[in-house]
Amino acid sequence: MLNLDHLNPQQQEAVRTTEGPLLVLAGAGTGKTSVITYRVAWMLNHGVAPENILAVTFTNKAADEMRERLKNLLPQVDHKTMAVSTFHSFCCRVLRAEVHHLGYTRRFGIADASDTEGLIKQVMGEMGISKGDLDVNFFKNGVSHAKNNLQTPEEIRSNSKRDWAATLAELYERYQRHLRNMNLLDFDDLLLQTLNLWKQHGDVLARYQDRYQYILVDEYQDTNKVQSELMRTLAGERRNICVVGDDDQSIYGWRGADITNILEFPNIFEGTRVVTLEQNYRSTNVILKAAGHVINRNESRHAKQLWSTRGEGDPIRVFEADNETEEAQLIARMITQLTYEQRSGHGDMAILFRSNFQTRPFEQSLRDANIPYCIVGAKSFYERREIKDAVAYLRLVHNPRDDLALLRVLNTPPRGIGDKSIDNLKQYQQITGKPILELMHSEDVLKDMQPAAAESLRCFASASDDAAKTFSEVGGLAEKIHGYLDSMAYLEGLGRIYKGHEEGVARLENVIEFVNSAAQYEARIGGTATLQMFLEAFSLTDDSERIDDQSEEDTGVTLLTVHAAKGLEFPYIFIVGMEQNLFPHERSIQDYMVDEERRLFYVAVTRAKNNLIMTRARQRQKYDKRYPTRLSQFIHELPKELVEFPEVDEFFSPATGNQVDDVFSQLRTRFS
DNA sequence: AGACCCAGGTTTTTT
DNA sequence: ACCTGGGTCT
Numbered sequence: 001m002l003n004l005d006h007l008n009p010q011q012q013e014a015v016r017t018t019e020g021p022l023l024v025l026a027g028a029g030t031g032k033t034s035v036i037t038y039r040v041a042w043m044l045n046h047g048v049a050p051e052n053i054l055a056v057t058f059t060n061k062a063a064d065e066m067r068e069r070l071k072n073l074l075p076q077v078d079h080k081t082m083a084v085s086t087f088h089s090f091c092c093r094v095l096r097a098e099v100h101h102l103g104y105t106r107r108f109g110i111a112d113a114s115d116t117e118g119l120i121k122q123v124m125g126e127m128g129i130s131k132g133d134l135d136v137n138f139f140k141n142g143v144s145h146a147k148n149n150l151q152t153p154e155e156i157r158s159n160s161k162r163d164w165a166a167t168l169a170e171l172y173e174r175y176q177r178h179l180r181n182m183n184l185l186d187f188d189d190l191l192l193q194t195l196n197l198w199k200q201h202g203d204v205l206a207r208y209q210d211r212y213q214y215i216l217v218d219e220y221q222d223t224n225k226v227q228s229e230l231m232r233t234l235a236g237e238r239r240n241i242c243v244v245g246d247d248d249q250s251i252y253g254w255r256g257a258d259i260t261n262i263l264e265f266p267n268i269f270e271g272t273r274v275v276t277l278e279q280n281y282r283s284t285n286v287i288l289k290a291a292g293h294v295i296n297r298n299e300s301r302h303a304k305q306l307w308s309t310r311g312e313g314d315p316i317r318v319f320e321a322d323n324e325t326e327e328a329q330l331i332a333r334m335i336t337q338l339t340y341e342q343r344s345g346h347g348d349m350a351i352l353f354r355s356n357f358q359t360r361p362f363e364q365s366l367r368d369a370n371i372p373y374c375i376v377g378a379k380s381f382y383e384r385r386e387i388k389d390a391v392a393y394l395r396l397v398h399n400p401r402d403d404l405a406l407l408r409v410l411n412t413p414p415r416g417i418g419d420k421s422i423d424n425l426k427q428y429q430q431i432t433g434k435p436i437l438e439l440m441h442s443e444d445v446l447k448d449m450q451p452a453a454a455e456s457l458r459c460f461a462s463a464s465d466d467a468a469k470t471f472s473e474v475g476g477l478a479e480k481i482h483g484y485l486d487s488m489a490y491l492e493g494l495g496r497i498y499k500g501h502e503e504g505v506a507r508l509e510n511v512i513e514f515v516n517s518a519a520q521y522e523a524r525i526g527g528t529a530t531l532q533m534f535l536e537a538f539s540l541t542d543d544s545e546r547i548d549d550q551s552e553e554d555t556g557v558t559l560l561t562v563h564a565a566k567g568l569e570f571p572y573i574f575i576v577g578m579e580q581n582l583f584p585h586e587r588s589i590q591d592y593m594v595d596e597e598r599r600l601f602y603v604a605v606t607r608a609k610n611n612l613i614m615t616r617a618r619q620r621q622k623y624d625k626r627y628p629t630r631l632s633q634f635i636h637e638l639p640k641e642l643v644e645f646p647e648v649d650e651f652f653s654p655a656t657g658n659q660v661d662d663v664f665s666q667l668r669t670r671f672s
Numbered sequence: 673a674g675a676c677c678c679a680g681g682t683t684t685t686t687t
Numbered sequence: 688a689c690c691t692g693g694g695t696c697t
Contacts, residue, residue, distance in 0.1 A: 086687070087687080254685090355683050355684075357683090377685080563684050582683095586683095588684095
């Protein structure tokens with residue numbers, strides 16, 4: 001039987017409450033993941049069938065971790081039947097089975113962010129929206145926002161008096177029509193169309209409600225309207241829905257997360273049991289008090305007060321440097337000193353910053369000081385042009401209606417299909433509404449083209465047909481991918497696309513690496529891996545986890561943005577660039593979003609287990625100019641008695657006799 | 673088709 | 688300062 005003894009009373013209550021709506025307010029470091037996994041284990045032990053449980057997370061990483069911990073906790077249960085997945089992959093699975101109800105086919109492809117942007121530009125062109133007016137980002141965000149908030153184009157038109165409303169609505173409609181013609185769903189659609197499906201087809205919904213009788217949602221503060229509505233719909237009359245999250249760590253409002261989901265949950269589900277986890281197992285009380293004091297300024301939050309049994313701990317220290325270079329050098333010196341006098345390794349330390357551009361001077365200073373480091377979230381392998389091209393080739397074979405993929409690779413490498421021919425095809429596409437690849441099979445269309453171009457198009461089309469046949473049989477996926485890219489002259493063409501010999505070779509190596517990743521995927525899944533599965537994994541899986549080279553992660557200092565640090569912890573945390581307009585960011589100040597920025601600061605502070613050091617540069621270079629800076633308001637918001645503002649030298653002053661004794665006694669106990 | 677030039681934009685990031 | 692994308696010229 002499951003032993004809950006080492007859980008605290010609130011955690012136990014959360015675990016035992018399996019029926020009805022439950023809101024678990026899990027403050028930073030309060031053992032949330034344990035609670036979730038124990039709760040699932042508890043349900044399984046109490047007769048709930050694994051296939052009746054749905055656990056939803058935001059990231060694959062979180063889903064993997066949960067699955068892993070469940071496996072350890074309950075090795076005997078058949079975990080394959082239990083749905084632990086991200087919102088997107090869950091919805092994708094539903095749609096693969098049901099999407100025909102909505103007029104797509106189950107071979108639908110997934111449009112990524114750059115497809116979305118490209119298509120929106122195209123639609124803007126169609127509508128004759130000139131550049132001077134509203135820009136691509138406006139429409140991209142506008143459409144995404146509308147989708148996330150369940151606004152139809154009709155509603156945009158009628159609800160908003162803004163002069164751009166009608167334009168946005170029309171663009172949304174056209175954009176969506178294009179996607180549908182190409183049998184593509186964008187990321188937002190995966191969620192939205194699943195919700196539409198359920199709302200429009202009660203019988204389908206009933207099947208899913210019957211299957212998923214117990215629902216668990218992690219990081220609920222990050223859900224948007226569609227996501228909360230999806231879960232509410234699925235929970236139905238049973239209302240067995242448990243959401244876990246921390247409103248104080250809601251830092252994704254800017255991309256559609258709606259904090260009111262977690263704030264209003266008890267009002268939306270009458271009779272909600274609320275369990276607040278306040279015992280923190282991570283940090284010293286100085287850190288918790290400081291964080292709590294700051295976050296208390298925010299209105300509209302669920303009250304909570306974190307505490308721990310780890311003692312008071314050292315005060316927070318704030319240092320100032322003249323400029324960003326010296327700030328970076330200061331941090332490097334401090335790290336050297338700390339590793340020297342304490343027993344902490346580089347892996348115990350992380351440098352947190354608000355914006356990515358701040359990494360530069362730190363890379364330099366750490367390298368100069370011979371300190372190993374790793375940067376989280378550096379630009380990814382899969383963003384590279386040659387990889388996206390390779391993926392576009394694959395997408396086209398899988399979904400021949402994917403004009404976006406086709407146009408990307410039709411003349412990559414150059415094969416004599418110029419702008420003229422491409423325009424021509426687009427024209428036909430507009431008139432007939434048929435996929436371009438299909439048009440390329442029509443001699444009526446081809447006779448309009450230059451003979452050379454027509455021949456090239458014919459050749460491309462027939463190679464695509466061959467590939468489609470090849471991939472329709474199961475097995476040998478990586479091999480087939482290699483053969484296909486080769487047959488399209490893509491591998492050979494890389495040398496022509498990229499001028500320098502070196503660059504061509506490097507790009508080719510990357511593509512080969514990509515083929516290898518397909519082989520790895522195949523090895524993991526087994527011989528039954530299909531192109532569709534691989535593409536789906538590619539679209540819905542985060543880059544960093546696809547290639548795992550975590551070997552160095554343990555040994556180096558970690559550099560990462562505060563956003564990327566959510567969910568992590570380190571004994572030593574350095575928050576750098578504590579300047580007004582940088583953190584909080586100036587954009588958030590203009591937009592009255594300082595509350596979210598304050599939550600971001602709260603997240604940063606609560607990453608620290610033992611020691612928190614913050615720095616500021618008095619001057620900072622921005623683009624090509626230097627500016628004087630002001631200290632961040634968040635520093636002023638910290639409780640005075642918990643913060644010290646030492647001079648830089650004080651950090652490096654010789655150790656006192658007591659400290660020396662201390663170090664030696666620690667060493668003695670360690671080696672005795 | 674490919675080299676070259678200029679304008680615009682540079683918070684955070686998942687799926 | 689620096690990169691990207693789009694436009695133009697050869």
